[in-house]
Amino acid sequence: MDVEVEGAAVRVLRTMMNWGVQPMMPVTGLLLSRYRRFARDNRGQAAVEFAIVALPFFILLTAALDFGLMFFATSTLDNGINQSARRIRTGEVTANGVTEAQFRQMVCDEINMLLDCDERLAIDVRVFQSFNDIDFPAALDGNGNLTGNFQFNPGTAGDIVLVRIFYAWPMLTPVFGEALENMSGGSRLLSTSVAFRNEPFGALLP
Template sequence: MLRRFAGDRSGANAVEFALVAAPFFVLLVGLFEICMIFIAMTTLEHGAAEAARRIRTGELQQSGASADSFKALVCGSTFGILDCDDRLKVDVRVFDDFGAAQGDDPVQDGEVNDDDLQFDAGQGNDIVLARVFYEWQIITPVIGAPLSNMSGDRRLLQASVAFRNEPFGD
């Protein structure tokens, strides 16, 4: 009876599939999430470039520039893919030359430090660095730790645009 039980192979495929299925589906969901992160990054870069164009031409400054108006322009160019309410942060600064146009890391203790973020769109011919940050919540449990750069299995996505404003105004 023991020999007959050991030689019985019915159900072996089901057991093998059960052993392989869990890691396969985790990898499949992880791959899908990485693709979504790349799509979100591309969309964020597009939104930052489109909103920065309004600063570069002086349109935003002449209509009353604010961080909220810049944020609304970025969100308007993301095709509704990103949830812009609390997850999107902007930092726009004026610099003396392009070599100095570097921003500090906004992540401190696993969170974005809002106190370090500024909004100064500048005037005509100013050199401006516009940075946009988005907090992406990672949902795949296995890849959450390696992909996250913030606390709570979140990844900070960033898009930057450096440019010289056109000579607008006086």
């Protein structure tokens, strides 16, 4: 009887194979076969790899752009202070009675290619008795805001003058920018300064 059952089973399997029907595999074998087939399938590999590296790549790209613009802004401030301070040193500001607002506009004319002349810009002009007496009062308070304790005193002929320009630069990168932020609102205070002795421009004064 067992021989007849076994023979019948063999005949059924042969018939299924002749018809193109594969016998059922054990569950574990079926899963293993599908896993191997999935492991060999590399379709969409590039898309998966790009999805993995895209976020850090764009963060680094934005950070590089952010740092580049920040250094360019600092260079713009350096150029602006050199051109504006020269007008103080040569006596043009004193001789023409230039006001603080007018001097601010002079600075703006030099930096407006990249920087906006709004509340983020601050200017400090002070006179000292000697170069050894020059100090740099803090521009920020404990909360990371501009103190507003700035002066505008271009001095007279022969005076020692310190000119400082500050600009609150907004950081674009949320991750790397936090390491450079020193102001409230996610900005970094850019600053540049120059100290000099005014030329003997007494003859220019009215």
